[in-house]
Amino acid sequence: MDTKKRMEQLRTMFERVVDPLGYKFSPDEEIVEFLLEQEVMLEKENGSPYCPCQGLTGERDHDMKLVCPCIPFHREHYDAMKRCWCGLYVHKDVKDPDSLIQIPLKEFLESRNKE
Amino acid sequence: MDTQKIIDDARSMLRKVAEPLGIRSEAEDNNKDNSQETKELSLNDTEKGQDKSGNVVILYGLSTCPWCKKARNFFMEKDVTLDYIEYDKADEDTRKSIEEECSSHMEKLAFPVAIYGDDVVVGYDPKKYADLIKR
Numbered sequence: 001m002d003t004k005k006r007m008e009q010l011r012t013m014f015e016r017v018v019d020p021l022g023y024k025f026s027p028d029e030e031i032v033e034f035l036l037e038q039e040v041m042l043e044k045e046n047g048s049p050y051c052p053c054q055g056l057t058g059e060r061d062h063d064m065k066l067v068c069p070c071i072p073f074h075r076e077h078y079d080a081m082k083r084c085w086c087g088l089y090v091h092k093d094v095k096d097p098d099s100l101i102q103i104p105l106k107e108f109l110e111s112r113n114k115e
Numbered sequence: 116m117d118t119q120k121i122i123d124d125a126r127s128m129l130r131k132v133a134e135p136l137g138i139r140s141e142a143e144d145n146n147k148d149n150s151q152e153t154k155e156l157s158l159n160d161t162e163k164g165q166d167k168s169g170n171v172v173i174l175y176g177l178s179t180c181p182w183c184k185k186a187r188n189f190f191m192e193k194d195v196t197l198d199y200i201e202y203d204k205a206d207e208d209t210r211k212s213i214e215e216e217c218s219s220h221m222e223k224l225a226f227p228v229a230i231y232g233d234d235v236v237v238g239y240d241p242k243k244y245a246d247l248i249k250r
Binding site (some may be wrong): 052 | 159170177178181182183186202203210213214217222223224225226236237238240
């Protein structure tokens with residue numbers, strides 16, 4: 001299937017999944033286009049549209065948690081960042097995605113344990 | 116007086132005249148081009164080198180990750196030696212060692228990962244990167 005067409009299909013499908021979770025596509029259209037294109041490539045190579053910013057190990061338990069949108073598997077961590085790890089999705093109230101940083105998991109867990 | 120000294124003196128004299136006029140000599144331009152070329156080669160070959168403090172920034176990334184490219188660009192613009200390795204393009208042994216290194220930092224292969232000496236920065240964060248190479 002044509003890459004552009006598949007990108008549009010994924011966009012429509014993913015929008016329906018992330019909307020009830022309180023997320024939307026990033027307003028940074030350039031990064032969204034790039035990431036969706038990478039996901040189509042990953043789908044062609046590995047069978048599923050995996051997160052382009054997290055590594056696959058080949059272990060099913062690990063990799064299935066990285067199929068986009070992977071928000072449900074990392075909900076608390078992503079909510080703390082107001083974005084998913086790769087930045088394809090942001091919280092619905094986010095207007096400036098550049099203001100959001102990637103918080104390492106270790107840092108997130110430590111701050112959560114302090115609370 | 117040897118030939119090299121004559122050339123050096125002439126260059127120095129020319130520089131003194133040219134600098135106030137905002138002119139740079141061709142030799143300096145060539146040197147600059149060469150240093151950029153060397154930096155590129157070192158990055159492409161992922162060869163380990165050393166910077167002034169004796170350390171190398173090791174950057175693990177993915178070929179599909181835009182933040183890894185941004186991180187790479189950040190370090191390329193700084194005066195540090197960069198060893199950039201793409202996890203998804205690496206051989207089996209390298210992948211295993213990256214997995215072990217990441218799990219030792221309680222991380223689950225979330226890229227980019229920048230390592231400088233004993234310090235590690237996970238995720239794209241220019242502020243943390245600047246602090247990292249300042250240490």
